[in-house]
Structure formats: C-alpha cells, structure tokens
Amino acid sequence: MNNKENLIKHGTKGRETVCLLPVPFRIFVQEVSILPAKTKKSGVKLNLDGLTPQAYQELAKPYVPSRPVFKNCIRAFLSGGLICVLGQGIQEAFMAIFDMSSREAASPTVAILILLSVILTSFGVYDKLSQWCGAGTAVPVTGFANSMCSAALEHRAEGLVLGVGGNMFKLAGSVIVFGVVAAFIVGVVYAVMGWGGAH
Amino acid sequence: MIYLWAFLVGGAICVIGQLMFDVIKLTPAHTMSTLVVMGAVADAFGIYDPLVKFAGAGASVPITSFGNSLVHGALTELERDGWVGVVTGIFDVTSAGISSAIVFSFLAALVVRPKG
Numbered sequence: 001m002n003n004k005e006n007l008i009k010h011g012t013k014g015r016e017t018v019c020l021l022p023v024p025f026r027i028f029v030q031e032v033s034i035l036p037a038k039t040k041k042s043g044v045k046l047n048l049d050g051l052t053p054q055a056y057q058e059l060a061k062p063y064v065p066s067r068p069v070f071k072n073c074i075r076a077f078l079s080g081g082l083i084c085v086l087g088q089g090i091q092e093a094f095m096a097i098f099d100m101s102s103r104e105a106a107s108p109t110v111a112i113l114i115l116l117s118v119i120l121t122s123f124g125v126y127d128k129l130s131q132w133c134g135a136g137t138a139v140p141v142t143g144f145a146n147s148m149c150s151a152a153l154e155h156r157a158e159g160l161v162l163g164v165g166g167n168m169f170k171l172a173g174s175v176i177v178f179g180v181v182a183a184f185i186v187g188v189v190y191a192v193m194g195w196g197g198a199h
Numbered sequence: 200m201i202y203l204w205a206f207l208v209g210g211a212i213c214v215i216g217q218l219m220f221d222v223i224k225l226t227p228a229h230t231m232s233t234l235v236v237m238g239a240v241a242d243a244f245g246i247y248d249p250l251v252k253f254a255g256a257g258a259s260v261p262i263t264s265f266g267n268s269l270v271h272g273a274l275t276e277l278e279r280d281g282w283v284g285v286v287t288g289i290f291d292v293t294s295a296g297i298s299s300a301i302v303f304s305f306l307a308a309l310v311v312r313p314k315g
Contacts, residue, residue, distance in 0.1 A: 067221045069221045072217050072220070073214045073217050073218065073221075075217075076210070076213040076214050076217035077210035077211070077213060077214045077217075078210065079213070080209050080210045080212065080213025080261070081206035081207065081210030083209065083260060084205045084206060084209025084210070084256045084257040084261070085202050085205050085206050085209070086256075087205070087209075088201060088205040088255050088256035088257070089202075090256075091255065091256050091259075102255070106259050109256065109259075109260075110259075110260075110295055110296045111296070111299040113260065114296065114299045114300050115299065115303055118300075118303040121307070122307045122311040134217050134220060135213050135214070135216035135217035135220055135230070136210075138216060138227055138230070139212060139213045139215075139216040139234060139261050139263075140209070140260045140261050140262065141260055141264070141265070143231075143262065144262055144265070144296075145300045145304070147227075148300050148301070148304045149300075149304040151304075152304040152305065156308045156312075160308075164305060168304055168305070171227075172300070174228045174229075174232050175228075175231045175232055175235050175262065175265065178232040178235055178236050179232075179236070179239060179265055179269045180269060180289055182235070182236045182239035182269070182270070183239050183273045184273065184286070184289065186239055186240070186242070186243040186270045186273065186274070187273035187274060187277055187284075187285035187288075187289070188285060189243070190243075190274055190277060191277055191282055
C-alpha cells in the first residue's frame with residue numbers, strides 16, 4: 001500500500017468517526033482529513049496545536065446554542081425571591097419566638113437555610129431545582145451550602161480526611177478567599193484613613 | 200410589606216447573578232466571587248446596611264451579604280481593638296454561616312451515600 005492510499009484510508013476513517021463529535025469539532029475534522037493529502041509527511045497529522053483558543057472560539061461560535069437570557073432571568077428572579085421570602089419568614093419567626101432583634105436573628109436564620117439546603121442536596125433535590133432556577137438557587141446562601149455539601153458528598157469515597165475534608169471548599173473556597181481579601185483591603189483602608197468602623 | 204421588598208430585592212440580586220452567567224458568561228465560581236466582592240465594597244461605602252434595613256432577608260440571604268458581613272466584622276473590631284481588629288474581626292459575623300455549612304456538610308457526608 002503506498003503512502004497516498006494510506007492517507008486516504010486514514011482520511012475516510014476520520015470521516016467515519018465524525019458523527020460522534022460535537023458540531024464544532026466535526027468541521028475541524030473534515031478540514032483535517034483533507035490536510036494530509038497536501039502535506040508531504042506520511043500518516044495523518046492532527047493539526048490541533050495550530051488551533052489557538054481564540055480560533056476555536058471563532059469556529060465554535062455559530063454552533064453554541066443561544067441562551068434564553070430573559071426566561072432564565074425570570075426564573076432566577078422568582079426562585080431567588082422566594083428563597084429570600086422564606087428567609088424573611090424564618091427570621092420573623094426567630095424574632096417572635098425568641099424575642100431577638102433582627103440583627104441577632106440573622107445568624108440562626110442563615111444556619112437554618114443552610115441546614116435546609118444541605119438536606120435538599122443530600123436527597124439530590126437541590127441539584128434538580130438549580131437546573132430550573134439557575135442563579136436563583138446559586139446566589140442565595142443556600143447555594144453556598146449546596147456547593148460545599150455536594151463537594152463533600154462527591155469526594156466521600158476518597159476518605160474523610162483527604163476526600164471530605166480536603167475537597168469541601170473546592171468551590172466555596174474562592175468565595176471565602178475573595179471575600180476575606182476584599183474585607184481585609186477595606187479594613188486596611190479604613191484603618192489608614194482613620195475612619196471609624198461604625199456606620 | 201417587608202416580605203414584598205425581600206422578594207423584589209432578593210430576586211433582583213439573583214437576576215444580576217443570572218446576567219453574569221448568561222451575558223458575561225462567567226462561571227458560577229467567578230459569579231459568586233464577584234458578588235461577594237460587590238457586597239464587601241457596598242458595605243465599605245455604607246450602602247449595604249440601609250439595604251438590609253429596607254429589604255430584610257432580601258439583602259441578608261444572597262451571597263452578597265457574606266461580603267458585607269466580612270467587612271462588618273473587620274470594621275467593628277477595628278473600631279474596638281484598633282489595627283489588629285482588621286484581622287481578628289473578619290470572621291466575627293460570618294462565623295455562623297461558615298461553621299454551620301461545614302458541620303452540616305460533614306454530617307451529610309457521613310450519613311448520605313451519593314446517588315451519582
């Protein structure tokens with residue numbers, strides 16, 4: 001078998017596997033499968049290194065489904081608003097039953113919401129909800145708890161220390177890091193400027 | 200009435216998050232981090248507290264209040280203890296949220312088998 005036949009065979013092989021790939025890759029493979037016939041080297045050389053991320057973005061752009069932004073926003077608004085109303089209800093209950101001020105009641109309210117979120121995550125309900133709600137379930141503090149709990153459950157098989165302990169903050173960690181750094185900067189600015197801390 | 204404002208303000212903050220997902224195409228982690236920093240900056244300018252007074256849980260339940268609480272703790276202890284308060288006070292207010300999230304998640308991991 002001479003070189004050319006070999007190439008053609010590889011080329012058709014490339015084309016047969018084409019249907020398995022997502023659309024953006026498909027075009028690319030078609031292009032690639034033509035390439036070797038023009039090159040002098042033997043064998044199929046996938047020119048993947050030549051494709052910069054920017055070029056890939058350009059190539060993939062027409063095939064990325066457009067997101068229904070308006071619908072998603074309505075869903076996020078309704079679900080996020082409802083979670084906040086639930087939080088308000090819990091807070092009012094704490095204020096009424098334990099005679100707390102609204103500031104005192106804030107911490108137990110957050111704890112209850114987190115407990116609810118962890119329970120729902122454990123039963124796999126929260127993830128289903130979040131598919132419908134989008135940011136509506138991610139932005140409230142329940143989403144923070146969900147990210148920690150799902151990371152803990154996901155890595156349970158790797159053991160308690162390395163799995164659960166090591167991975168719990170995998171997603172939530174960035175929130176804490178950026179929050180703390182921002183708070184530190186604000187604190188230093190206030191200290192340097194000599195402003196009082198109380199608002 | 201506070202329930203209505205909680206609904207509207209909380210929903211609006213979630214819409215901001217959704218727009219970051221869909222329009223700017225940030226990942227959830229980037230979105231959350233941005234919102235927390237926004238909350239911290241808002242508290243630095245003293246505009247988050249009035250929002251909490253006005254909208255109750257609508258402002259205190261979204262993750263932005265986490266940034267607000269971090270700054271709040273730092274500034275309160277800065278006032279009370281001086282310089283060192285900036286470091287010691289950061290987790291003062293948010294401790295309830297973080298501790299309960301850790302404890303509950305850990306307990307859940309002990310009890311629940313993941314469903315794949």
